[in-house]
Amino acid sequence: MDHQTTRACRPWLAAAAGIACALGFTPGRAEQAFLPRAINSSTIPANGDLNPYGVAFVPRGFPSGGLLGEDDVLVANFNSSANIQGTGTSIIVLHPHGPIAAPGGADMFFASKLPGLSTALGVLRHGFVLVGNVPTTDGTFATIGTGALQVIDRTGKLLHTWTDAKFLDGPWDLAIDDEDSTAHVFVANVLNGTVTRLDVTVASHDVTVQSRAVVANGYTHVPNAAAVVLGPTGLAFDPGSDTLFVASTADNAIYAVAHASHRSSPAGRGDLVFVDAHLRGPLALRFAPNGHLLTANGDAVNSDPLHPSELVEFTRGGQFVREYNVDASQGGAFGIDTVLDEESRFNYAVIDDVTNSLLVERRESRW
Secondary structure (H helix, E strand, O other), X not given: OOHHHHHHHOHHHHHHHHHHHHOOOOOOOHHHOOOOOEEEEEOOOOOOOEEEEEEEEOOOOOOOOOOOOOOOEEEEXXXXXXXXXXXXXXXXEEOOOOOOOOOOOOEEEEEOOOXXXXXXXXXXXXXXXXXXXXXXXXOOHHHOOOOEEEEEEOOOOEEEEEOEOOOEOOEEEEEEEEOOOEEEEEEEEOOOOEXXXXXXXXXXXXXXXXXXXXXXXXXXXXXXXXXXXXOXXXXXXXXXXXXXXXXXXXXXXXXXXXXXXXXXXOOOOOEEEEOOOOOOOEEEXXXXXXXXXXXXXXXXXXXXXXXXXXXXXXXXXXXXXXXXXXXXXXXXXXXEEEOOOOOOOOOEEEEEOXXXXXXXXXXXXXX
16 A cells, blocks of 8 residues: 555544644654653562662752762662561662663662661752661561661761651651751651651761751551551651641641741641541652642551552642552552652652552653
């Protein structure tokens, strides 16, 4: 069949091309592709650690000369290869320009001596990684430990292990307000129901705590057979309004704490921002590039088999926008991270606990 006959048999081809041109698109140009840039990679390293919890992008401006580079993605594992909760010790790294990892082939960045690495994972632009842990010996609340916050340099060397029974009591998640030479590190404590702030100074080769404060308290924190423990988890800080948003899993709600970067006394739970039937035990919390908030439902509260492992998008004013499933089974959604820098290759990362995998995408704001 010749070319002219083919066109005649398929008039929709010409019509589609005409529509594309009318909309201002040039057919065949890669930067106008419909499919997003996406990578789906295993989070299981050679030691077999399972149950990925924390995920964090390495930001632009991160110094070279180590094991990490700009746009890399770190993942912290909570379980060991025996799948016992609170016993995982690995932080793996995905290089978006490198190969996708098969199960057991994820690249190791850091092997921790402290088990139970949590969602409290973040990166400072000057070249440091922070990670919290909430350990157990048998996967149950009966053996749960206080945990700590570790500071690791870009070569994978452990610099500090910060412990404090009041300010770091089960560090379950964190958010960083990074101002280069200084930073506010907000930590959600799952064992005492508080959120604390560590004010740190950041030099080229070290991070030093200058002061500590409890900025919020009173969040419900209880043992849970499936998740070990429920309490305050996801944190997202808005520097423009000096507001810290808190996802309180057991309360099944999102709160806002005003004046978070400089308050010296707790604000209680803060103001209730979002409570909705779409919430099912919210865990991680991040801002999307469009300014909305994203939270991951862990399904430990208000679970619904028809809506498992969902991410929920809502406005800062508490209006529901959209939801979608990370996995068809319950308990798959946990850690999420986003990048607001428009120059970054990827700006969205989400964990799937069920498949022990990491999805990294570029979400265009026009969608």
